[in-house]
Amino acid sequence: MSYKFIDLFAGIGGFRTGFEKNECKCVFSSEIDEHAGEMYQANYNETVFKDITTINEKEIPNHDVLLAGFPCQPFSIAGEKKGFNDTRGTLFFDIERILKEKKPKAIVLENVKHFKSHDNGNTLKVVLNALNKLGYTTNWKVLNAKDFGVPQNRERTIIIGSLNGIKFDFNSLKTKQVISIKDILEEDNGQIEYLDKNEYTLIENPKKQPSGLIFVGYRNKKIRTKGTRPDTIHLSRVHKQPNRIYSSEGTHPTLSSQESAGRYFVYHNGKVRKLTLKECYRLMGFKDDFKLLGSKAKLYNRIGNSIVIPMVEEIAKEVKKQILNKTDEVVKCKKSMQQMSLFDFENEKNKLVG
Ligand SMILES: C[S@@+](CC[C@H](N)C(=O)[O-])C[C@H]1O[C@@H](n2cnc3c(N)ncnc32)[C@H](O)[C@@H]1O
Structure with a gap:
C-alpha cells in the first residue's frame, strides 16, 4: 500500500528519501532556503513551496503522514503557567494548524537532542500537549544515527504520533552493528x-x-x-x-x-x-549520485542540517507497520461490520415481509 506524505522544513529531502524507499509518495514540500530548494528541485524534480507561515493549510493536499524537522523555538512559559499552551508565533504553530485541518493518520517530528531539555522541558511538554489535544497519541525517544548503519554519533529527538490511539513502539526499530569512519572513506x-x-x-x-x-x-x-x-x-x-x-x-x-x-x-x-564533501554526505546516508549544487560552504551547511536517511528508512518501515497499516485494517473491519449488519438487516426484513 502506498501512503502519501508531506515534507515540511524539507531541507534537502532526508525525510523524503527515507519514506520514498518505503514506497510512500510525497504530495507537498515546503522549504524556505533558496539553495536547499534548488538542490531539492535538482534531486527530486519538484519545486518546493517556500515559507510555510504563508501557506493556507486548506490548500495543502490530503496526506497520511506529516513529516517535519522543525526549528526549535521556545514557547511562552507564562502561557503554560496560566494553563494554556501558547504556540502562536512559532513554526510549530504551523504544524498544528495543518494537523487540525488535514488530520493525517501519523506524524513524525525531528529535532535536536537537547529539545527534550530545552527551556527546562517546557518546549517538549507544550508540543506533546498540543498534539494530544488534536487527538494524537504520542511517544518520543532520542535516537542515534550510529545505530542505523552510518558511522556518525548524531543524536536526535524523534516524536511520533498516531490518530488511531497506537503508541509507537520505538523498541521495534531494528538497529545495526556500528560501523566506522574508515568504512565510508573515498x-x-x-x-x-x-x-x-x-x-x-x-x-x-x-x-x-x-x-x-x-x-x-x-x-x-x-x-x-x-x-x-x-x-x-x-x-x-x-x-x-x-x-x-x-x-x-x-x-x-x-x-x-x-x-x-x-x-x-x-x-x-x-x-x-x-x-571530503562526498564523505560528509555519505555520513548522512546520501548516495554518491545525489546532486550537489552551489558553493562548498552552502553544501556543508545543508548536510549539517539534514536527517540521517537510514534512520528515517527504519522509522518509515515501522510507522507503516505499526500505525498506517493498522489504521487501514480498523477502517476495513468497521466497513465490513457495517456491511454485515446491513446484510443481516435486509435478511431479517425479507423474512418478516415475506
Ligand atoms: C533542521 S532543518 C530540516 C532538514 C531536513 N529534515 C533534511 O533532511 O534536510 C530545518 C529546515 O527548516 C527550514 N525552514 C525554516 N523556517 C522555515 C519556514 N518558515 N518555512 C519553510 N522552511 C523553513 C530551514 O531552511 C531548514 O532547512
Whole structure:
C-alpha cells in the first residue's frame, strides 16, 4: 500500500528519501532556503513551496503522514503557567494548524537532542500537549544515527504520533552493528587534503568512548579555555570542535550546520586528512549520485542540517507497520461490520415481509 506524505522544513529531502524507499509518495514540500530548494528541485524534480507561515493549510493536499524537522523555538512559559499552551508565533504553530485541518493518520517530528531539555522541558511538554489535544497519541525517544548503519554519533529527538490511539513502539526499530569512519572513506584520488605533521599533535593511549568516538589528537590551534592546566590537553573538550581529530576506526561526531568550512579531520592510515564533501554526505546516508549544487560552504551547511536517511528508512518501515497499516485494517473491519449488519438487516426484513 502506498501512503502519501508531506515534507515540511524539507531541507534537502532526508525525510523524503527515507519514506520514498518505503514506497510512500510525497504530495507537498515546503522549504524556505533558496539553495536547499534548488538542490531539492535538482534531486527530486519538484519545486518546493517556500515559507510555510504563508501557506493556507486548506490548500495543502490530503496526506497520511506529516513529516517535519522543525526549528526549535521556545514557547511562552507564562502561557503554560496560566494553563494554556501558547504556540502562536512559532513554526510549530504551523504544524498544528495543518494537523487540525488535514488530520493525517501519523506524524513524525525531528529535532535536536537537547529539545527534550530545552527551556527546562517546557518546549517538549507544550508540543506533546498540543498534539494530544488534536487527538494524537504520542511517544518520543532520542535516537542515534550510529545505530542505523552510518558511522556518525548524531543524536536526535524523534516524536511520533498516531490518530488511531497506537503508541509507537520505538523498541521495534531494528538497529545495526556500528560501523566506522574508515568504512565510508573515498579512495585517495589525489584530491584529499592532508595536514602536515607540524600542524597537529597526537595524544597517547586514545580510548574509544561509548559513543564510538576515538579522540586521537588535535590541530595545533588555540585551546578552548584560558588557563587550562597542561595535563588536560589530551581531553577533547579543551579543544574547539573543528580542531579535534578522530580516528577512522571509530565513529564521527555530529556534522553541524554551522560548520561551513568543513573542518572535519580524521586520522587514517597514519596520516591526518580532512573528510571530503562526498564523505560528509555519505555520513548522512546520501548516495554518491545525489546532486550537489552551489558553493562548498552552502553544501556543508545543508548536510549539517539534514536527517540521517537510514534512520528515517527504519522509522518509515515501522510507522507503516505499526500505525498506517493498522489504521487501514480498523477502517476495513468497521466497513465490513457495517456491511454485515446491513446484510443481516435486509435478511431479517425479507423474512418478516415475506
Ligand atoms: C533542521 S532543518 C530540516 C532538514 C531536513 N529534515 C533534511 O533532511 O534536510 C530545518 C529546515 O527548516 C527550514 N525552514 C525554516 N523556517 C522555515 C519556514 N518558515 N518555512 C519553510 N522552511 C523553513 C530551514 O531552511 C531548514 O532547512
